Amino acid sequence: MIKILLIESELSQLFDKxxxxxxxxxxxxxxxxxxxTPEGIHKAKSELPDLIICNIVEIELNHHNPPKALCEFSTKAIVPLIFAIDKMTQANIRKAMEMGADDCISKSCTHKELLNAIASRLDRLVFLRQWCAAQLEKNLLD
Incomplete structure (x- = not known):
C-alpha cells in the first residue's frame, strides 16, 4: 500500500477545508x-513514505528554512515532494521548485487535481526506481 505523509501545522487549513x-x-x-516540518522529517525517516505533501505558507517560501530541510531529505531519499501553496503565484511556484519541490498544488485544488498530482509523481517515482535498478544491474554485469 502506498504511504503518503501529510505535513500541516494547522489541520483545519489543509485537511478539514x-x-x-x-x-x-x-x-x-x-x-x-x-x-x-521537524516532525515531518522525523516521520519521513522512520516511516519511509512514498510521497510527501507539505503545506507551505508564503513566510516559509521567503525564509527557506523548514521547507529546505524537508527538500534536502526528500532529494536524498528520492521521495516526491508536493507543496500545497495558499497563493499560487508564479513567484511562489518558482521558489518552491527552486527549493526542491517536485510539484505544487493549490490548497484549494479539487480532489481530482490532488489525485492527478499524486499519480503523476508516483509514476515518475516508478520510472526512476526502474531506471536505477537497470543501471545497477548493468554496472554489476560490466
Missing part, C-alpha cells in the same frame, strides 16, 4: 500526518 486526508484514505492510500 478540502478533506485531503479523507480523499487520500478513500482512494486507498495509507496516510501519515505530521504537525510541523
Amino acid at each position: 478540502n478533506n485531503f486526508l479523507e480523499c487520500l484514505e478513500n482512494n486507498g492510500y495509507t496516510v501519515l500526518v505530521a504537525h510541523n
Whole structure:
C-alpha cells in the first residue's frame, strides 16, 4: 500500500477545508500526518513514505528554512515532494521548485487535481526506481 505523509501545522487549513486526508484514505492510500516540518522529517525517516505533501505558507517560501530541510531529505531519499501553496503565484511556484519541490498544488485544488498530482509523481517515482535498478544491474554485469 502506498504511504503518503501529510505535513500541516494547522489541520483545519489543509485537511478539514478540502478533506485531503479523507480523499487520500478513500482512494486507498495509507496516510501519515505530521504537525510541523521537524516532525515531518522525523516521520519521513522512520516511516519511509512514498510521497510527501507539505503545506507551505508564503513566510516559509521567503525564509527557506523548514521547507529546505524537508527538500534536502526528500532529494536524498528520492521521495516526491508536493507543496500545497495558499497563493499560487508564479513567484511562489518558482521558489518552491527552486527549493526542491517536485510539484505544487493549490490548497484549494479539487480532489481530482490532488489525485492527478499524486499519480503523476508516483509514476515518475516508478520510472526512476526502474531506471536505477537497470543501471545497477548493468554496472554489476560490466
